[in-house]
Amino acid sequence: MITQTAALQRMTPHELTHILFDKQPLFILDVRNESDYLDWKIEGHNIHTLNIPYFDLIDGVEAALDQIPEGQKVLVVCAKEGSSIFVAEQLVEAGRTDVYYLQGGMKAWSEHLEPVKVGDLRAGGELYQFVRIGKGCLSYMVVSNGEAAVIDTLRMTEAYTEFAKQLQVKITHTIDTHLHADHISGGKRLAEQVGATYWLPEKDAAEVTFAYEKLEEGRDIQVGNAKIAIQPIYSPGHTIGSTSFIIDEAYFLTGDILFVASIGRPDLAGLAEDWVGDLRNTLYNRYRELSDHLLVLPAHFGQYTELGERGVVSARLGDLFANNPGLQMEDEEVFRKTVTENLPPQPNAYQEIRQTNMGKRKPSEDEQREMEIGPNRCAVHDK
Missing domain, CATH: 3.40.250.10 (Rhodanese-like domain)
Structure with a gap:
């Protein structure tokens, strides 16, 4: 009240x-x-x-x-x-x-996280989306048979531990779909707090200073009765190690590769020309091989218009191939020009955030908060 x-x-x-x-x-x-x-x-x-x-x-x-x-x-x-x-x-x-x-x-x-239920899992359990509405970040909790996995954890880790306590489940895995550049990951910190396994794509971990479990294609992650099928795991473009997840053959977590109204940008590690081809291949080839009925659940949203029923940010993959402007550029040169030129401003302090997520910097809580101020700007068409 x-x-x-x-x-x-x-x-x-x-x-x-x-x-x-x-x-x-x-x-x-x-x-x-x-x-x-x-x-x-x-x-x-x-x-x-x-x-x-x-x-x-x-x-x-x-x-x-x-x-x-x-x-x-x-x-x-x-x-x-x-x-x-x-x-x-x-x-x-x-x-x-x-x-x-x-x-x-x-x-x-900027720091508020609102958990909303996306849907049920066939073997029992639920999938929740945590909406960081003031920042446009989205993270996820897969819950099954007393266990939970958190995907793309934000630094406000108490939101996840409190929610897990309400559901009476134990967090056993934390997973990052890629090395983030717009916000500080809480994945490693949460894993240490609750004794969970922390997963990160190996190709994004070349400079990290801490231990992690390698996210590899074909290596499923078990959460209670639910199996997180990683297919395709390797979906580069936003970063060289970007990873996608298919959960329960129904939910498609696309990280920062594909959003509801746009696509991911390839320039936040200074390698846009190198990664633009990977981004196109992921979006126009690998994703097209998947079922149109998959529910796309991205790691970010750019505008409030992307908020759906109950606040859930999602869309059918088939609908995105029909309507998302980032998926309508059949001409490769048009695509290359669009995602490498005239991009929105880069996220605030993104280089420092990347270094923090590698473990190279140890900013205070106030410094972390200041580094994250403002919109996320991870998409090609974000303001």
Whole structure:
């Protein structure tokens, strides 16, 4: 429940997430600097936002009142919550009644993970998607017969341990589909915390400084009664070791190779010209050999429009071959030019993030948080 002190109300990231999932109307007053707002903001189907920097509101909100609708829920947002509380209190004093501030600000929004159920497994068990809605990252938990595997674990490992505790299961495997460049992996850390096996593609692990189990084609990973069939495991292009998983002959985890509305970019290790051919071969040859009925579950999403029912990000593989713009470029030169030129900006601190995921850097929690600020930008067509 949303708590209330006097007339000023607090909204948690969890509550905001479900407003977005349910497409409820909300007006957001974002009081961060304009450059921060333009780079990264909260968006949704019925979300309207207005950016007025905090320093323009210190002396009062009267000049802004005519831009803020009455009779509608208003959420004030800032970086860490302090400025939003100050502004929200002024709105309440000015007579507005349905005013909230975002608990923890955009810092908490960036780190919130929302588990949603994707579906059931035939041998018993479930597959869950963890939506990091403020960052566009997606990770997964396969649950079967008291065991669980977490795929593309994010650094907020307590979200997975708490959820596993709720389900009364033991995490026995953590798996990274590739060496990530837009966010810090929690796979190795979670494995150490719970005594699980950590898996990583060998071709992405040339510079890692820690032990891992090699992810190899044809080597299945057992989770309770469910077998994670790795076919095809080798699907390079976003990285040279990028890996895909088929689970239960129904769910297709594509990492950062294929998204619902785009495809992965090959340039985050500085080897776009080397990897573009691999990316095309994976998408246009290996993936085309698979069943159209597979449900594609990517490691990222770029826009809120990709959120489906209950917030799940997914699409049938056959539908993507029919509609995804990244899969419509039959001319190889057109494809090569598209994925190597005019790309969106690279993720914030992506080189430092890669080094952290190799074990070469040991940033503090605050440094890790700062490195991840902003959108993920792992796709060719992301903003």
